[in-house]
Amino acid sequence: MATMTAVRKMKPASGVSFETIPIPDVTSHGVLVRVKAASLCGTDLHIFHWDDWAASRIKTPMTFGHEFAGEVVEVGPQVESVKPGDHIAGETHIPCLNCYQCRTGQMHICNNLQILGVDRDGAFADYVMLPEVCCVKTDASIPWEIASIQEPFGNAVYAVSEANVVGKSVAVFGDGPTGVFAVAVARAFGATKIFAVGMQDYRLNLIRKFAPDVVINASETNPTDIILDATKGEGVDAVLEMSGAEPAIHAGFRVVKKGGVFTAFGIPSKPIGINFSEEIIFKGIRINGINGRKMFETWDQVANLLLSGRVDLKQVITHTLPLSKIEEAFELLTPGNIRAGKIVLKP
Numbered sequence: 001m002a003t004m005t006a007v008r009k010m011k012p013a014s015g016v017s018f019e020t021i022p023i024p025d026v027t028s029h030g031v032l033v034r035v036k037a038a039s040l041c042g043t044d045l046h047i048f049h050w051d052d053w054a055a056s057r058i059k060t061p062m063t064f065g066h067e068f069a070g071e072v073v074e075v076g077p078q079v080e081s082v083k084p085g086d087h088i089a090g091e092t093h094i095p096c097l098n099c100y101q102c103r104t105g106q107m108h109i110c111n112n113l114q115i116l117g118v119d120r121d122g123a124f125a126d127y128v129m130l131p132e133v134c135c136v137k138t139d140a141s142i143p144w145e146i147a148s149i150q151e152p153f154g155n156a157v158y159a160v161s162e163a164n165v166v167g168k169s170v171a172v173f174g175d176g177p178t179g180v181f182a183v184a185v186a187r188a189f190g191a192t193k194i195f196a197v198g199m200q201d202y203r204l205n206l207i208r209k210f211a212p213d214v215v216i217n218a219s220e221t222n223p224t225d226i227i228l229d230a231t232k233g234e235g236v237d238a239v240l241e242m243s244g245a246e247p248a249i250h251a252g253f254r255v256v257k258k259g260g261v262f263t264a265f266g267i268p269s270k271p272i273g274i275n276f277s278e279e280i281i282f283k284g285i286r287i288n289g290i291n292g293r294k295m296f297e298t299w300d301q302v303a304n305l306l307l308s309g310r311v312d313l314k315q316v317i318t319h320t321l322p323l324s325k326i327e328e329a330f331e332l333l334t335p336g337n338i339r340a341g342k343i344v345l346k347p
């Protein structure tokens with residue numbers, strides 16, 4: 001039986017182990033992909049450190065990792081849209097195709113959604129198998145590293161698209177990779193004034209590469225005062241909340257203009273209190289909940305942004321390491337001591 005190396009969580013505890021396991025058998029609608037690059041996501045950190053969320057969601061043993069790109073090596077008998085040799089990136093939201101949401105063009109919020117590398121074996125391995133519907137053909141001119149980060153970049157593309165930022169002022173809260181991407185996309189989509197709010201110098205320096213108008217370190221200054229002062233007390237047309245931090249969420253409600261748009265993307269680690277009347281109703285704002293990427297409109301926008309050169313994602317990938325050094329990669333992303341942007345691993 002042919003085998004491969006996979007980074008697995010073998011027991012419910014922190015850490016990872018490198019295992020030799022069989023290469024998955026191809027199912028009738030399945031596509032076997034040779035992983036060429038896989039990037040690290042905050043979700044992988046939760047799984048690595050085995051926090052409460054991971055303990056409640058993940059069933060061991062399992063292979064994790066979900067942001068990836070690779071080359072198709074084998075397809076199941078029912079597969080029609082991809083063939084061996086194709087370059088693909090993985091859409092990590094695996095839809096059932098039968099529920100109401102799937103049948104009404106909302107596969108990204110499928111009622112029976114499974115997530116690659118969370119609910120089933122993922123991509124920190126030599127090979128990964130995923131359903132045909134989740135294979136997104138990627139132009140061979142896009143380098144593997146960049147192709148692998150299309151999934152998280154797509155999150156930002158979807159979030160910014162829903163905010164309709166052309167000619168508008170925008171505040172992006174969060175300096176994680178999706179916050180950095182959101183600034184880049186808002187710029188590419190024609191926002192005219194961009195405030196970028198974060199907490200970490202390393203990441204704020206990355207954000208500066210995408211030329212936001214104002215960069216605010218919320219651990220040093222109050223972003224609300226700065227944004228309200230700069231907008232004559234009115235606030236911004238759109239807030240993109242990409243941090244999930246409760247103070248940022250409240251600051252976002254403060255600085256969104258009356259009648260503006262609040263895009264909710266960051267995921268708080270626990271339920272938070274919201275002043276419904278003051279923060280939402282009386283301000284007449286619209287709230288957009290963003291989960292994943294639109295399948296597959298967002299992916300098309302992603303490809304257009306990359307192939308046109310409107311967004312250069314090279315600047316966000318600060319490290320490319322062999323998959324065998326994944327523990328070193330997690331170390332670079334130690335909360336409170338982050339020394340990397342996006343890290344790409346190569347099996």
Ligand SMILES: NC(=O)c1ccc[n+]([C@@H]2O[C@H](COP(=O)([O-])OP(=O)(O)OC[C@H]3O[C@@H](n4cnc5c(N)ncnc54)[C@H](O)[C@@H]3O)[C@@H](O)[C@H]2O)c1
Nearest residue numbers: 174175176177178197198199243244245248266267291292
């Ligand atoms: N909705 C979705 O589909 C989806 C998908 C992936 C991730 N997420 C969530 O989006 C958020 C961002 O993800 P990420 O990968 O960029 O990760 P991340 O966790 O690396 O980024 C969060 C960033 O927020 C910053 N931050 C903390 N407090 C802040 C404050 N008060 N003001 C401004 N910034 C502050 C931190 O410095 C950190 O860099 C996370 O909450 C993640 O769980 C949502």
Ligand SMILES: [Zn+2]
Nearest residue numbers: 041043067152
């Ligand atoms: Zn992810």
Ligand SMILES: [Zn+2]
Nearest residue numbers: 096099102110
């Ligand atoms: Zn479904």
